[in-house]
Amino acid sequence: MQINLHSKSLKNNPIWYKLKQNKMTWVGLVILGLIVLLSLAAPLISPFDPNKIDLVNKFQPPSSEHWFGTDEVGRDIFTRILFGARLSLGVGILIILIAAVIGIVIGTISGYIGGIVDTVIMRFVDMILAFPNLILAMALAAVLGPNLQNAMIAIAIVKIPVYIRLARGEAMVLKEKLFVKSAESFGLNKAVIIVKHIIPNAISPVIIQATLDVGDTILLIATLGFLGLGAQPPTPEWGAMISVGWTYLLTYWWYPVFPGLFLFLASGALNLIGDGIRDVLDPKSAR
Template structure:
């Protein structure tokens, strides 16, 4: 009598992305991500959502209250506020993200150069960064934007200058540790050029804290862009930009509450969304939280 032994071959389990797995366990981060995705989709498909022109003047409908025709009401020259918020999201979010990514790129590169070469190069770079950090960030951004001239491009330059020192210090601190690692010392021994070592071995391994800082800074950059617009140093009328809309709308707050309220609410939601995403990514990428 023979007995057959049936061997069950275990099926391959699908690989689980640890980043996505940890992200799903954080409901606040998912909520922030949902808010930002919703705002981005609304801004991209704004022509399909609304038929109004964000800059077209219609004096007959000035200061119209929220209604089925104008969901968020109209402004002092009859422009649809809901439409201007949708188109303004492209500007406010796009500028905030672009400024932070630019500051992160140049700051990381400068910080890696400073930490790797050391000596007088490091001293000169860090003293320059200390000079920038000695001033309150908003005050310095206002001064630079006012000096260069009140427009959106100059406001972006001003915010980038204020943000760069943070990334320089982060990248420099990581570089000081990485340049003592065995693989970096081996690369030096084999005669690799300093620039190749910086771009191939230093920056890729120093990028994690920079990514965390970038996600945390986007919300703040959006607020600074709006602040400069509020002060008249950013986007100029009739460009639909949240800060500029609030700057004009707050004068009519008591009589026409919807004018500054809805742009302010959009700014609040976008800033909170990016901050929640940044906190979640920090928790995921921070080695201290993975122990």
Template sequence: METPLQTEMSRPKPITPVRPFWYKLKQNQMTWIGLGILGVIVLCSLIAPILTPYNPTQVDISQKFLGPSLHHWFGTDEVGRDILTRILYGARISLGVGITVIIMASIIGILIGTISGYFGGVIDVIIMRIMDMVMAFPTLILAMALAAALGPSLQNAMLAIAIVKIPVYVRLARGESLVLREKLFVKSAQSFGINPWRIIGKHIVPNSVSPVIIQATLDVGDAILMIATLGFLGLGAQPPTPEWGAMISIGWKYLLDYWWYPTFPGLFLFLSAGSLNLIGDGIRDILDPKTGR
């Protein structure tokens, strides 16, 4: 006969919410590839002063347009700056800006969307018509127009992209709020006379976050590409800031003679955006049961 201790040890362990998430994550190899690529880029950007001895903004005309070598792995640019150094320091800007923009847009979108969905009526109509007006324009074209109107700078480019991204999160949060406000626990809170803002903060917002997180993970890569595009057009980061889009904007003019100049920043931009999209797809598959395969 088994002792009480053996019986207790033989019982299956209860499945916690973390275990299914971890199990699904382990099964998704493409997500791990994305995490690996992004992790290497982020790590290299953080330890850039250790990996390279050069200053990303220091000019040395005598070293201009040197090809890839042991001293300059990715070559130098038109004023002698080490391209690898500028790429690594630029990763901090491009990745940091892309993540910051999406966090800003998602937080604002959740707040506006939950208010619109919970209160409904005139408030809902006004908010959604404004969102429809923003979404009526192509995202990139509207971001370019806003950035040009605000003035060419990295901060204005971030603000422009955040504005054009907000309506997506407003619609997601509003849709969840319309469903949640009819749930029994919300109706019970209303019947007890709890303040509507307390209900929104305690019940509506926490339960509306999941689809927003999924969308946000998919949008980070797109935000990085938009920041690079605005930089390429001269509406984002201004020289000598080591931002990938700005580097490509200058480097493409020298592509035929000095191929390394625009190629390596473009490669890092491609790898970063691609890895973030792989991660976003994986998180969507894990958190959204409707996309289970």
């Protein structure tokens, strides 16, 4: 009886109903789920070491032994793509998590306190947002030095202002709400009000933006890797693989095509999932 009641409550849940109706979200979830499962099972699926050089078998075309062929030093491309998925997806999610947490804390403080604090923070945010994301990320990564850690820092700095503005806007609305005014009238500390009342109620748009940003962040990581400002050889990262492989496109097409295909599928799947979460959490986006 409890199972039936649970099933009925799940069926009547508006969030579950919206997700069930959005078929493209499920397509994204299936694609992303397959990529994640393949990456986690990489040692079981492929017998090859992603970084082991085998010059005898360099530039082997796709075959039953090397499903996606081999690269210029004989490494199995399929294996490197699977291990690269761990890196690209993990780093992309980590960057957005860091940017969202920092952004919502700074944004809610700025929006709630206002005054000179808000002015200083927002002028800094406007200065960063004045530059295109890719150009600023390239400049920061070049200044910090070409490696994956510095590329992560550069992209996080580029992404943080977006979350600051979102959280600030929500905080400015929330601080006029009755429950916040009541908390103030009881003499609660501003820090307590921000942590217990402002941040929990301002987090919804941040979550929506974060889910949409993961795909874009993975593309930024790949772009910096392609330009030589991200992960360095022999790290199996999709952008770095494409960076080397595109020079062989006309003769050994499989080298850049397969990493590019996985990059396209992963970013597309994440965008589909982000659209679905936005439709669920944001009532203004109802179709």
